[in-house]
Amino acid sequence: MTKLQTILTATSAMCCVTAAHATELEVTHWWTSGGEAAAVSELAKAFDGKTEHTWKDGAIAGSGNTARPVMISRITGGDPMAATQFNHGRQAEELVEAGLMRDLTEIAEAEGWKDIVNPPSLLDACTLDGKIYCAPVNIHSWQWLWLSDAAYKTAGVPVPTNWSEFVAAAPALTEAGLVPLAMGQQGWQQKGAFDVMMIALLPSDVYLKVYDEKDAEAAAGPDVAKIFQAADQARAMAANSNVQDWNQATNMLITGKAGGQIMGDWAQGEFAVAGQVAGKDYHCLPGLGEKNVLTTGGDAFYFPVLDDADKTAAQGELAALMLSPEVQVAFNLKKGSLPVRGDVDLSAANDCMKKGLEVLNNAETLPGGDQLITQDTTRQIEDLMVEFFADTSLTAEAAQERFAEIIADAE
């Protein structure tokens, strides 16, 4: 009897060492629009196919502003998922400091992330005290003006090639019953557009002075005043844009109801899903066509500390897989974003992505807003922009004054 027991124990112990450790990893993210969902399914496919584990999709609808609180409260509340999306930068800073995120340094060294991740600033954003805590998956840049060829055809004006032409063409679109500028009425979109104007229409040092050095004088200065004037124009152009979500705004371009949209390169995924061709159905202008500059924001995956050893091992596999060349290409082509490694073949990329790659390799890049200012400050600026874009009685001067106050208080 005891012999039998020993054998049983031994075999069961062996099975636990050798048998498949297939586990299910729950991955949370806020990629729910058509193009985003297509991209995330590439990740899931690769994970299901190349490892023995399964991907349990934890998509949270709504924008990141809705999803992040859910993710954070799950992690701090002791019910962590296996992996979760955040944007590059300071969003998960405190979770890492509190020791809730898993240290990925070993995996990063084994895979040689230091050598392959380009630009290196992305990996720096994941690093705290020399340890790496996240796996960057893509580079997104905000500084794009998307233009609908159909809308400009209806209005009978040529497609603009820069911001000032875009502003000049606006009355023709209004006359034709179209909306010159499509903009979803959510704070992050309006703040995003504002930041884009600040980067594209002014020398880069102004942007850095305001957001990096938190210089309140610069924020109240004459340069930024020009941007508030431009935002005032944008407000007038977007007056009849009644949509909420960014992809609904992009859809106004796809259906030819609106002329342009200031939105990050993720908008490209929507054009692709709708079967539109860059350069023919729609045009894109990096840096609003005024300046060759892009910020390197984007998404990274963080892996909360888990007790389960099997799941911890599977997390490592997932992290390594996310940066593998095939996954990077498949995912980013669908997402409309740029890969985080410079050594992959993107010959399948469309015109707009190629433009982006060129800027990334040859011209100026800047850190994105999420990397420079805290979520708290971001939120305050978003509140200001929501009010500014909805309430025409709030003048550009008054808004700038409040903007400067927020920057003065920022950390």
Next chain:
Amino acid sequence: MAASRPNRLFRNLSAKIAAIPMILTALVVFVGGTVWTVAYSFTSSKMLPKWKFVGLDQYERLWETRRWMVSIENLMIYGICMLIFSFVIGFILAALMDQKIRFESTFRTIILYPYALSFIVTGLVWQWVLNPEFGVQHILRSLGWESFNFDPLYNADIAIFGVLIAGLWQGTGLIMVLMLAGLRGIDQEIWKATRVDGIPAWKTYIFIVIPMMRPVFITTLVLVAAAIVKVYDLIVAQTGGGPGIATEMPAKYVYDYMFGGQNLGQGFAASTMMLLAVLIVVVPWAYMEFGSKKRG
């Protein structure tokens, strides 16, 4: 002497033991949580609570924030209108219902039904009803009234009233039922007596019935007031706080800064102010209500 008289603490012992879990919950969860929140509202806690004392900084920032001021103003408008309209409409409906009408239970069910829906569903339904492109405005325009204009949710000046309509639609049914229960509790002899004296019905309601229904009114007031202060989901579902910040509410500010803005200190400061607002209303009332009973 102490031995001769049983200790008062041990009287009804089993009942007191049975109440211990509830007492502990009340003390630890409610009182403890409240004290903790208030204490941490004086710190600069960001995403995670950290004991770094900053005095009244969070409160100073709170009262300088325009969004918070708009939220307070909205809560005032919504609260006062909600109280007045829901009481008036609820009481009138209950009085009509009390006229021994036919199919009373059917009407009661219909009027109470909206209360069975959550604020999220209510918000979405009214968002669609008030949408100018396919709601009320669209229907009346397609019936031939071309100049009809009704889009409260898209006009920042009156958007809060669009929310109020939805809140009333959802909440009035409950008030009617409570009032109806109160009316049924009035002795029929009183009605007979007033009829003998030839007092008109409306006078009977205002001068006799309503004063007699004081306990019902107080219960209803507490329920409605609590629902008003914590209004959050209706706003999220119906307007998202928009257009602009025209329909923001304090509870939404708390949530947005606590979690979205990753600034716990600011969220705690705002929720402490909400608590204070509730206390200002509740404490004098409780004093009057319970303080006088002991004396009299």
